[in-house]
Amino acid sequence: MTKAQEKEFLKQLEKHQNIVHKVCKMYTNDDASHKDLFQEISIQLWKAYSKFRGDSKFTTWMYRVSLNTAITLYRKSKKRIATQDIAEISFKVKAEEYDATTEENIKFMYAAIKELNDIDKALVLLYLEGKDYKEIAETLGVSQVNARVKMTRIKRKLKSLLSS
Incomplete structure (x- = not known):
């Protein structure tokens, strides 16, 4: 993946990260699980980004990947969500603080x-x-x-x- 593609991915992820937060809110019950699921969805979006052809809107594709990731992880273990270490990925996303209040x-x-x-x-x-x-x-x-x-x-x- 080129630097331009990486930059575009990060821009889109930061712009539409509320989609991921909403999915996380639906499938988790506490802040730690929310953050873990957000991280896992971000990784899965990154891995799948090279396959995004633009046939649908970016947000539609983002919802699909996010929901599939959340549902898959939720079904695998209803008590604990498996995650990957984000240090393996070479990008950092500035996450907005999610205010539960x-x-x-x-x-x-x-x-x-x-x-x-x-x-x-x-x-x-x-x-x-x-x-x-x-x-x-x-x-x-x-x-x-x-x-x-x-x-x-x-x-x-x-x-x-x-x-x-």
């Missing part, structure tokens, strides 16, 4: 979302990001109709969870 107003929603299965969590996350059903379907590898039906069912389930 700003998320306080939506903690109940996150708690309800965490009760969903892995795919439903991913669908809700993309929906809350304002992604259209075409992009959600592309990111998750499902049809648009399936994404719409699942979202309708998820909304009902979340309403039920939040009202109880």
Whole structure:
């Protein structure tokens, strides 16, 4: 990979790192796990960047890699997330501090979302990001109709969870 590609990757990662933070928030329960998952997703994005062809938006690709990494690690071990040493990678990303207090107003929603299965969590996350059903379907590898039906069912389930 050239220096220009490395520079572009770092620029895109820093610009869109909130995507990774949101995925981490959905799949972790504490700051240490959040930081570990953020690091692992960053490494996986770096490893996969040379395969990014630009067929989709960078953010769509970033969501897909992030969600796949989080789901894979979550399924491997629900108690501990395996990580790699970032010292093996030659770049450093200036991470914005993630302020959990700003998320306080939506903690109940996150708690309800965490009760969903892995795919439903991913669908809700993309929906809350304002992604259209075409992009959600592309990111998750499902049809648009399936994404719409699942979202309708998820909304009902979340309403039920939040009202109880």
